[in-house]
Amino acid sequence: MKQNKLTRLIIISILGALSFILMLIQFPLPFLPPFLTVDLSDIPAFIGFMLLGGAAGSLVIILKIVLFGLLMASEPVGPLANMLAAFALLLPIYFVYMKYQSRKSLLIGFAAGTLSLTLMMAVLNYFILLPMYGLIIDHTDLIANIRTVVTAGIIPFNIVKGIIVSLVAYLIYIKLLPKLKNLYYDK
Numbered sequence: 197m198k199q200n201k202l203t204r205l206i207i208i209s210i211l212g213a214l215s216f217i218l219m220l221i222q223f224p225l226p227f228l229p230p231f232l233t234v235d236l237s238d239i240p241a242f243i244g245f246m247l248l249g250g251a252a253g254s255l256v257i258i259l260k261i262v263l264f265g266l267l268m269a270s271e272p273v274g275p276l277a278n279m280l281a282a283f284a285l286l287l288p289i290y291f292v293y294m295k296y297q298s299r300k301s302l303l304i305g306f307a308a309g310t311l312s313l314t315l316m317m318a319v320l321n322y323f324i325l326l327p328m329y330g331l332i333i334d335h336t337d338l339i340a341n342i343r344t345v346v347t348a349g350i351i352p353f354n355i356v357k358g359i360i361v362s363l364v365a366y367l368i369y370i371k372l373l374p375k376l377k378n379l380y381y382d383k
Contacts, residue, residue, distance in 0.1 A: 207380070208252050211240040212259030219264055219278070225356055229345065231274075231329075232353040234360055238282050242365045245290040247376055253290060257282045273329040277317070280325075284316040285309040285358060289365070302369060310358025314351055321350045 215237045222233035237260055245253030261279040269275050292305035317325075322342060330339040338345060 203380075204248060204252065207248065208244060208255050209259070211244045211256045212263065215240040215256055215260035216263040216267075219260055220268070225353060228353050229349045232349060234353075234357050236361065236364055237278070238286060238361050239364055239368060241282055241286055242289070242361075243368065243373065243376065245286055246293070246369065246373055247380060250287075250290055253286060254283070257286070271329070271332050273325055273332060277320070277325050280320060281313055281317055281354070281357075285313040285361060288312045289362075299369075302366070306358075306362035306366065310355065310362060313358045314354040317354045318346055318351050322346045326350075 218239065219235050219237035222235045224230050224233050238257075241253050241256040241260070244256040257279060260282075261275050264278075265272070265275045286309060288308040288311075289302070289305035292308050293302045295301060326342050326345060327339055330336065330342075
């Protein structure tokens with residue numbers, strides 16, 4: 197049956213709002229810098245990608261960042277980093293999965309997404325994000341020790357974050373996504 201544009205817009209809005217709320221629930225990982233926190237705000241975007249496609253999943257990410265930027269952010273680097281990390285993780289998952297649409301391709305997508313997240317955020321943090329963050333909050337020691345922060349903090353953090361988000365997304369894929377697809381497509 198033809199998808200109703202209003203229903204699609206409502207679902208994207210709900211997923212974006214849920215993603216924003218999940219972004220507020222953050223937890224640090226032990227032995228890593230305290231400004232690196234894990235949240236599960238990428239899960240609603242994952243649902244958007246799998247249920248409605250790439251444009252919808254991307255809109256969920258953008259909506260989450262716009263809401264967070266307008267309502268909560270005290271500086272622009274954190275939300276920018278979160279948005280870039282979400283795209284780095286979720287786009288490879290989506291593209292690999294869409295090619296074969298199997299559990300195996302999803303697992304390969306999770307590995308590719310985690311690798312993409314880790315590499316992209318290491319490079320972006322080294323050259324752009326951490327220097328900007330250090331200037332904004334006046335942390336010259338952060339800028340001076342950027343190589344150590346990236347290798348001992350950013351890289352392990354993104355590997356762990358990718359694994360955590362992938363595990364939760366896999367459970368969502370197995371348990372919840374079939375029910376959501378039935379609700380959405382069987383109207």
